[in-house]
Amino acid sequence: MDEMHKPSRRAFLRGSAAAAAGTVAGAASAQTADPLITDVQDWASITGAGVDETPYGMPIEYESHVVRRNVEWLTASPISSINFTPIHALEGTITPQGCAFERHHSGAIELRKEDYRLMINGLVDKPLVFTYADLERFPRENHVYFCECAANTGMEWAGAQLNGVQFTHGMIHNMEYTGVPLRALLNEAGLGAAGDLKDKWVYVEGADASSNGRSIPMEKALDDVLVAFKANGEALRMEHGYPVRLVVPGWEGNMWVKWIRRIEVSDTPTESREETSKYTDVLEDGTARKWTWVMDAKSVITSPSPQMPITHGKGPLVISGLAWSGHGQITRVDVSRDGGITWETARLGKQGDTKALTRFYLDVDWDGAPMLLQARAMDETGYVQPTKDQLRETRGENSVYHNNCIQTWYVNAEGIAENVEVS
Ligand SMILES: Nc1nc2c(c(=O)[nH]1)N[C@H]1C(S)=C(S)[C@@H](COP(=O)(O)O)O[C@H]1N2
Ligand SMILES: [Mo]
Numbered sequence: 001m002d003e004m005h006k007p008s009r010r011a012f013l014r015g016s017a018a019a020a021a022g023t024v025a026g027a028a029s030a031q032t033a034d035p036l037i038t039d040v041q042d043w044a045s046i047t048g049a050g051v052d053e054t055p056y057g058m059p060i061e062y063e064s065h066v067v068r069r070n071v072e073w074l075t076a077s078p079i080s081s082i083n084f085t086p087i088h089a090l091e092g093t094i095t096p097q098g099c100a101f102e103r104h105h106s107g108a109i110e111l112r113k114e115d116y117r118l119m120i121n122g123l124v125d126k127p128l129v130f131t132y133a134d135l136e137r138f139p140r141e142n143h144v145y146f147c148e149c150a151a152n153t154g155m156e157w158a159g160a161q162l163n164g165v166q167f168t169h170g171m172i173h174n175m176e177y178t179g180v181p182l183r184a185l186l187n188e189a190g191l192g193a194a195g196d197l198k199d200k201w202v203y204v205e206g207a208d209a210s211s212n213g214r215s216i217p218m219e220k221a222l223d224d225v226l227v228a229f230k231a232n233g234e235a236l237r238m239e240h241g242y243p244v245r246l247v248v249p250g251w252e253g254n255m256w257v258k259w260i261r262r263i264e265v266s267d268t269p270t271e272s273r274e275e276t277s278k279y280t281d282v283l284e285d286g287t288a289r290k291w292t293w294v295m296d297a298k299s300v301i302t303s304p305s306p307q308m309p310i311t312h313g314k315g316p317l318v319i320s321g322l323a324w325s326g327h328g329q330i331t332r333v334d335v336s337r338d339g340g341i342t343w344e345t346a347r348l349g350k351q352g353d354t355k356a357l358t359r360f361y362l363d364v365d366w367d368g369a370p371m372l373l374q375a376r377a378m379d380e381t382g383y384v385q386p387t388k389d390q391l392r393e394t395r396g397e398n399s400v401y402h403n404n405c406i407q408t409w410y411v412n413a414e415g416i417a418e419n420v421e422v423s
Contacts, residue, residue: 068100086166204257294327
């Protein structure tokens with residue numbers, strides 16, 4: 001834990017930004033003859049690539065910086081590790097699988113559809129084993145959901161640490177899943193043997209060496225949990241659980257078991273490693289809270305941000321970011337440019353899906369003065385995203401997981417952004 005807490009980044013007092021306003025050149029207008037307008041270019045005088053050259057397309061080389069990245073000092077080995085979605089460089093809400101963060105406890109495994117089996121056992125009328133082909137014969141559904149690791153923003157409890165939204169908030173992805181409701185498979189096995197379902201559980205585990213077992217209350221299992229085999233229209237990538245993973249909408253990423261191999265109906269939670277020594281929250285008084293399943297409302301400005309400086313000087317500026325809530329829809333996002341003293345209501349890219357990322361924008365005329373940028377999300381329950389200080393009051397500084405506090409970027413007169421904390 002100690003090595004996670006690198007020396008604190010600069011702390012800022014509210015209101016100090018306004019004093020330091022500098023001069024920034026305005027947007028340049030086209031004054032010189034531009035050869036890109038006046039000359040015939042190579043790409044207009046020769047033929048391009050044929051359709052047989054790229055059977056499966058990759059991003060053009062000029063976009064090769066939009067990739068997952070890890071923080072090397074964070075974990076001892078890349079096998080049991082995490083990398084981060086480049087959310088600073090993405091737009092809209094859907095995360096392409098190729099750059100969606102990965103979290104493995106024992107590495108990503110290669111499992112053929114033909115070798116795939118899913119067992120349902122425990123308190124069921126008829127224990128069953130499904131093949132991949134069996135799963136394809138159940139009525140299926142499509143839903144967009146975010147998956148956020150409970151440890152997202154976990155390095156920021158003690159102060160501003162990592163200088164990039166990819167690293168502070170990139171343990172999240174948002175995909176359109178195709179799958180079979182878990183409810184349908186449980187009903188196929190029959191829940192009569194379980195008796196009163198109110199206090200029953202399912203224990204879910206993966207086929208990888210870690211197994212990543214988790215207990216899910218029956219009420220959630222019968223609600224919106226999906227046994228998914230496609231994401232964004234294509235097969236799941238190996239690193240996201242090919243051929244089948246569990247999708248547990250709005251709940252912490254750890255419960256989204258990849259390569260899912262077994263579902264056991266039981267009358268108690270299993271209290272596995274992943275829900276006792278890990279993925280519990282140590283509170284201010286040292287007690288551990290079990291369990292925090294739902295990911296509370298959260299938002300962050302993705303641009304400008306440390307990896308996305310303002311390069312165009314003063315004038316029109318698009319401030320953009322992401323908001324999400326495990327409790328349902330995002331109803332409103334506010335943006336502050338002065339560290340939380342005044343707020344403006346942002347424009348939502350479109351009406352938010354439930355338990356999915358929502359894109360927001362604030363289109364401003366930047367006067368070139370430094371800013372302390374913040375975003376604050378609200379969801380359909382009326383919940384308002386807390387400040388860091390508010391969160392620390394209940395959670396102390398010993399926590400790792402479930403940090404959904406308001407993030408601050410200090411943007412200087414040159415448009416350079418830095419991760420800071422205001423108090
Ligand atoms: N079988 C298995 N499932 C797993 C894990 C794992 O290591 N093994 N990691 C969990 C954790 S901690 C998270 S945050 C999510 C991450 O999903 P992703 O790798 O698709 O981003 O998967 C979860 N499911
Ligand atoms: Mo996680």
